[in-house]
Amino acid sequence: MPVIGDIKGFVEAESVLDYLVAAIAIIPGAGDAAGKTIKAAEKALKNGDVGEASKLIQEASQQISAKTPTGSKGNPLNVPDGINKPTTIGNRDYSSHSLDRMQRQGITPTVVENAIKPENAVKGKIPSTMAYHDKTNNLTIIVDEKSGRVVTVDFGIIRQ
Structure with a gap:
């Protein structure tokens, strides 16, 4: 996989x-x-x-086929929790959990980066986190304020 x-x-x-x-x-x-x-x-x-x-x-x-096995909003892929290791993509760190969610739902790092903008920011419920809700893609990204690491990603508004 x-x-x-x-x-x-x-x-x-x-x-x-x-x-x-x-x-x-x-x-x-x-x-x-x-x-x-x-x-x-x-x-x-x-x-x-x-x-x-x-x-x-x-x-x-x-x-080489352009089709890769990732899920989508309407057809999520069965990706077991913890299958992905934390990593850095571009200049941003991603938690294992966020990578699992992204693969499961077909969310690319580019879409995540596009969501992380000041105009999309809302203080996170958990201390020292920031939530970014991208209304265009109806996607929420939770980021650790200190490190900038992506903690989790999901469609809709995450009820933290």
């Missing part, structure tokens, strides 16, 4: 090939389809054959 923490591979990617390798890490079955092609592209690059490497990278891109 892919883990939100694997998205770090995308953040650290420096080339198209790095992005393909990161995609293989989070898409079940993608390695079966594109793994050999990626290895051939790496070999071509090492040998200085940029044309062949480019052709193989394009081929591998087409072999």
Whole structure:
């Protein structure tokens, strides 16, 4: 099962090939389809054959499905609590719980970041937390005020 923490591979990617390798890490079955092609592209690059490497990278891109196993608001994925490890995505720390919720409901880090704006802020019920409710996406993010770490994420208004 892919883990939100694997998205770090995308953040650290420096080339198209790095992005393909990161995609293989989070898409079940993608390695079966594109793994050999990626290895051939790496070999071509090492040998200085940029044309062949480019052709193989394009081929591998087409072999990788854009569909990843995440849930959605109406069809949540069964993600057991604690499956994801706390991690940093971009410049923000995410708790294990928040990553589980995000994967379960198909909520991306970009949507979370877009919600964390001063105009969406409401003092959290729990001391030293801030709640951000994004009315556009009907999403609430609870953030630790001191560290900026995302504690939890959910659709609607979280009744803290």
